[in-house]
Amino acid sequence: MILYRLRCSAGHEFESWFRDSKTYERQERRALIGCPICGDTKVERALMAPRIGKATGAVEVEPPAAAPAPEAPAVPEAAMAAMTRRMPKELRDALLKARAEVEKNCDYVGGQFAEEARKIHYGESDKRGIYGETSDAEAEALADEGIEFGRLPWIPRGN
DSSP states (O other), X not given: OEEEEEEETTOOEEEEEESSHHHXXXXXXXXXXXXXXXXXXXXXXXXXXXXXXXXXXXOOOOOOOOOOOOOOOOOOHXXXXXXXXXXXXXXXXXXXXXXXXXXXXXXXXXXXHHHHHHHHHTTSSOOOOEEEOOOHHHHHHHHHTTOOOOOOOOOOTTO
């Protein structure tokens, strides 16, 4: 698996996981990658710093300070609906099935996702499946803490 930081033609930056670089290139060529903010499918890889694990006693080099990214607003339902119309039917059906399974088997925690994920990870709350919303910055902080989670495009029902 490989994580890419991507940028749409409107300048929004976001991250996405791919099986490998060829998978990214194939999806990018077929306009299957959509910006979660505006739904734009014209995306390119953005510059990103490598993540290197630290050895015991190693000196950690701080990456250059970057301008803080603005909080990503929730994807407007109309933009998500427009993006899903361009998806292959099999992908749309699989994402709708994943949504139904998540809703059926997990607790919705809304905007408290990062906080609740931390409580579960550190044993302060019962271990269970949860879903909700969080910012890119919070998601990155969870990943840096070693807290496992996944991100799914939340496709509106009835498309």
